[in-house]
Amino acid sequence: MRISDDIHNYYEKLVAQHFTDLNLEDNYSADFIDDLVCVVLNQLPTRYIRHEVDMAFYLSASERFEMVNSVQITVSKSLEFMKEHD
Template identity: 40%
Template sequence: MSLRDAIDNFYEPLVAEAIEETREASDSQDYLEDVMCVALNRLPAKYYRHSVDMMFYLADGELETMKKNSLTAVKTAREFVKSHQRD
């Protein structure tokens, strides 16, 4: 296992969940991948090695705040990607 495989960003699954919540039938895989990249770039990195540790150290209400921030970032990213698509 490489070092890269041992570290994860806590926002990645939260952003993926927000994308699923806002998914539209016409969304292509490429579009959604672009949305995920843009959304993650707008959020702070929150790296961890073990998800159990991450959950233990989150302050009360921090997870809900992170979920709301992820949804906001995804909505903003969707608009950004739509307005910057190449024809």
């Protein structure tokens, strides 16, 4: 069995967007960012999707807010952890 390249964890997109919003790539090395991505994603639940439209159609506004808020909190805590242990 082969898993399609189209299948991905929706939280990856939310984390990447938040990293962009915070301009983290301008302030940290690529290795630090890669490690930070792993630390963050390992703390978040998985939400696998095949098409972005699936999330737009099935995700309520409150659920999306909750997901984004969870990403923001997790990134903040993980960034502090990484800075302390770098």
